[in-house]
Amino acid sequence: MKIIKINATSSTNEFMRQFTLQTELNEVYCVKANTQTNGRGQMGTSWQSESGKNLIVSYLLPNLKICPDHNFIISMLSSLAIIKTLKHFNLPHLKIKWPNDILSGRKKICGILIENNFKQNHINSTIIGVGLNVNQIDFSELPKASSLQLILGQKISIDTVFRSLNLEIEKVYQSLLHQEFEGVKQDYYAKLLGFNKVQSFHFPDQSIAVGIIKSVSDHGFLKVEFENETSEFELKQIKQLY
Template sequence: MKTIKLSATDSTNSFLKDLSQNSTLENFTTVVTQNQTKGRGQQQNKWVSDPYKNLTFSVFISFQDLKVIQKKYLNFAISLAIYNVLFTKNLPKPSIKWPNDILSANKKICGILIENTFSGDRIKNSYVGIGLNVNQETFPEYLNNATSLKLETGIAYDLDILLPTVLEEIKKNIKLLTSKKFTLLEEKYLDVLYKKNIPTMFKNSKDEIFMGIISGISDFGKLQVQLEDDTIKEFGLKEISFL
């Protein structure tokens, strides 16, 4: 497993994608930087991270036989890998917030961005970007729901030790994925899904507020919510938010 360390870059995902277009990459090649200047999150959001304090890295994963329709299981595998590592750190109430934010209680500690290339009906390569808040102790005011390992546990972590631990867990879960252990991955993901089976207030893309209960994830990775009339409605990433 090759690791490329950069002192600074705009985006580790962008760097890794450019690298893969110009060379043949070993599976699980990882790019990690001490200072990511233009980190990206879901929905074109920015990922803000203080230099030298956190883990900002991307992993290249190639697949031989993963269908596009099975994409949600890739998300399960990566999310669970980060969750599993953080669970060992005795965080308060760790969970996965759909689709792949990792929370401690109600605060975000890790964000994941998965970008794929395709060949026909198969996923060819994935670029898995991860921003894990580790030793950062203050965040901008507009990130009032952000937290870090140090804030939650009172412990400062060695980034050079933590990164290989995370990468090994990713490799283990990708092995489950390529072995087609889809049911196991889904069960584990749903077991730790934030607010699952709990009556919750949501807001849709029309700013309508409604009560619902998260019941599962559809075949296409959409969030399934049971409404007050007991019907199940499915929502994409930009179609629903927690109130």
């Protein structure tokens, strides 16, 4: 893995995307920033981070041949890589909130933004952006957010977390290269918040309904059962209440 460290950028995903236009990449590349001024989450939502207190990193995984119909495997593997990384630091009650937010208890500590590149009808590379709250303690405007320091009660070395995550991302890359996906969906479901449990969901029309998460499609659509009828939802079409 080749690592690029920079002080500040508008977005590590955007930095990596521009970098790929200038350089032919044949191995995993990573860019790590101390500050990100225009971080993005899923569907264009913003992500704010205090300078130097969190892990802000994007990985470029090249030379893939993933069928677009199975694109969600990248999200599942990435989410599980974060979970495995955080287990080294004894974070309690780790869960994945669909599609790929990472929670400790009921607090969000990490977000993932995946951007795929396509060539000849397959995904030939992917950028995995990770924003992990490590030592930030002020979340006054984000009541459902937290950090490793707040949860564990002590400062955590960002570089140590970074090194652990790099090892897990290398494993993700090997799985994608060799298309070794056996057991991935089962592992994802085992960590999926509310899987097969009765819970409430909020919809854009402000209505609320009770349902059960039954599965996630290969495209990443959430399948929820309401009164014995199962429906599929894309991100922003449904919000899980927790």
